[in-house]
Amino acid sequence: MMTYFFKTHMTRLRKAGGAMAIFLVALSSCGGSGNGSDRNFPGNFMSIGDAGRVAYVMEHTTPDSVARFICDAALGKVKGAKIDTLATATLHAYENYRDSNLVVFSETFDNYSNSLPLPEKMKILSMAGLNDPQGLGYELGLAYVGSIRERRMTEEEVAKEIEALRQACASDTAMFTRFLIGFHTVLKIDSGKDLPASFYNRFIDYK
Numbered sequence: 001m002m003t004y005f006f007k008t009h010m011t012r013l014r015k016a017g018g019a020m021a022i023f024l025v026a027l028s029s030c031g032g033s034g035n036g037s038d039r040n041f042p043g044n045f046m047s048i049g050d051a052g053r054v055a056y057v058m059e060h061t062t063p064d065s066v067a068r069f070i071c072d073a074a075l076g077k078v079k080g081a082k083i084d085t086l087a088t089a090t091l092h093a094y095e096n097y098r099d100s101n102l103v104v105f106s107e108t109f110d111n112y113s114n115s116l117p118l119p120e121k122m123k124i125l126s127m128a129g130l131n132d133p134q135g136l137g138y139e140l141g142l143a144y145v146g147s148i149r150e151r152r153m154t155e156e157e158v159a160k161e162i163e164a165l166r167q168a169c170a171s172d173t174a175m176f177t178r179f180l181i182g183f184h185t186v187l188k189i190d191s192g193k194d195l196p197a198s199f200y201n202r203f204i205d206y207k
Helices: 002-015 019-032 049-060 063-074 086-096 099-114 118-128 133-151 155-169 173-190 197-203
Strands: none
Touching (some): 086 099, 173 197
């Protein structure tokens, strides 16, 4: 899903015209989430633009770490770094990686972004422009049951994350309602499969 978007967006954009060791550890541990510090980046890092920041990280670490860096920096989780435009940052990686490096980057970006908690995943999808505003809520809801399985979430973890999404949606109650519609739709389809009955009963009419 994410890979398809960025390959399509690449075409549109073309048409439109010592401390390093600490840096590597910071990016590889916990997906690079907020563990870096300002001294791990060059002094002009915040002023060289999204493509420049991605180019620097590509030069000094692995494709999987670059994918996680882009997501985390876009979410404001990397101290001393930021990504302002997700499409620009990801485009730079897609255009400059080749062969197995491109495959690793693409797969890691998809897997990591899809594994994020609901509020963060909503932000990444919104920044990527994968859906129109109405479609985004449905997309989150339809994919959520699969995410629950992959992350082996408990009922309490799911309830907590859904409430976090409700808060993240704030006044956009329509977004949250569309999420619930998508979520309920897949729960009905999956009823009687590998999710316990108590799980289904708790969330099928969750409001």
